[in-house]
Amino acid sequence: MEKVKISEVMRIFTKSTERTYPAPYDKDFPIGEYIEGLEKDEYGNYVLRIGDSKTAFTCHLDTADSTPKKVYHVIKDNKVYTDGSSILGADDKAGFTIMYFMIKNKVPGIYLFFLEEEVGMKGSEYFVKNEISKYDIQRVISFDRRDYGSVITYQLGSRCCSDKFADELSRQLEFGKLTFFKDSGGIYTDSYKFIEYVPECTNISVGYFNAHTCGEYQDIEYLTFICNRVLSVDWENLPSERNPSEKEDLFMQRYNSFYDEKGRRRTVDFLKEEDFLEDEDDIFSELEVYRYVDNNYKIDDDTLDRSIFKILEEEKLEGFENI
Numbered sequence: 001m002e003k004v005k006i007s008e009v010m011r012i013f014t015k016s017t018e019r020t021y022p023a024p025y026d027k028d029f030p031i032g033e034y035i036e037g038l039e040k041d042e043y044g045n046y047v048l049r050i051g052d053s054k055t056a057f058t059c060h061l062d063t064a065d066s067t068p069k070k071v072y073h074v075i076k077d078n079k080v081y082t083d084g085s086s087i088l089g090a091d092d093k094a095g096f097t098i099m100y101f102m103i104k105n106k107v108p109g110i111y112l113f114f115l116e117e118e119v120g121m122k123g124s125e126y127f128v129k130n131e132i133s134k135y136d137i138q139r140v141i142s143f144d145r146r147d148y149g150s151v152i153t154y155q156l157g158s159r160c161c162s163d164k165f166a167d168e169l170s171r172q173l174e175f176g177k178l179t180f181f182k183d184s185g186g187i188y189t190d191s192y193k194f195i196e197y198v199p200e201c202t203n204i205s206v207g208y209f210n211a212h213t214c215g216e217y218q219d220i221e222y223l224t225f226i227c228n229r230v231l232s233v234d235w236e237n238l239p240s241e242r243n244p245s246e247k248e249d250l251f252m253q254r255y256n257s258f259y260d261e262k263g264r265r266r267t268v269d270f271l272k273e274e275d276f277l278e279d280e281d282d283i284f285s286e287l288e289v290y291r292y293v294d295n296n297y298k299i300d301d302d303t304l305d306r307s308i309f310k311i312l313e314e315e316k317l318e319g320f321e322n323i
């Protein structure tokens with residue numbers, strides 16, 4: 001029996017995405033209207049503790065927009081779109097919606113609502129530098145991954161959680177048709193800031209698509225599934241294997257040729273300038289996908305990132321990581 005109903009998820013999600021909240025933080029998202037008892041750190045991040053938990057859950061309150069805008073929702077088949085005049089802000093009000101229902105259902109945890117993720121994870125950076133010692137955090141779960149089913153094991157090419165942790169979490173989240181898988185193609189979110197301090201850090205798919213564009217949309221049915229599944233996970237007893245002081249990189253140099261330090265995809269022009277790209281033709285044949293982008297073909301973020309990671313995985317198999 002579902003505890004969280006799709007109509008409630010739709011209500012909280014659409015209400016919290018009524019306007020965009022660009023960082024630098026021009027105006028506080030009115031989080032107090034939704035959740036009582038929040039504390040605020042000096043930076044402005046919000047924190048709520050429930051019970052005696054070593055699990056931190058994170059989302060961010062800012063959205064990837066340049067100026068605040070009213071959002072005009074278009075709802076079709078349990079998916080929420082905009083009218084095309086703005087982004088939606090499902091990145092990351094989807095994460096906010098999940099944490100709202102976890103708190104409502106009193107799931108023990110350390111709930112962290114970060115500011116300024118979109119402009120360099122500044123809120124979470126402040127937290128790990130100034131606040132983390134006040135807590136005993138053993139795992140960090142961000143709810144800020146696009147698409148369905150990912151449990152992120154690497155961010156920016158760096159290992160963020162162990163396979164054992166990801167496998168067990170996937171197993172516990174799974175329900176009927178809803179399956180999860182280890183995804184090494186994580187780009188960039190708040191839990192990345194914790195990987196030097198906390199053993200197991202991940203990011204989970206929350207069912208938004210085309211983030212940072214006016215074509216952004218949210219699958220509310222999937223979001224409702226997640227809102228319910230997270231209530232039954234045994235968070236405190238998930239396996240803990242990764243040693244945060246040991247860094248494990250996934251073909252970092254090669255990764256950096258595709259993404260900049262903020263996880264943004266580089267352009268073809270940049271790749272041409274890179275010294276180590278000796279044979280331009282080779283690069284361009286394997287980067288067919290970049291050509292599409294250059295020629296203004298439409299290809300969604302997900303397909304593009306998956307294609308790049310496929311290339312990276314293949315090169316890793318060939319020992320490319322030793323360069």
Ligand SMILES: [Zn+2]
Pocket residue numbers: 060091092117144189
């Ligand atoms: Zn995000």
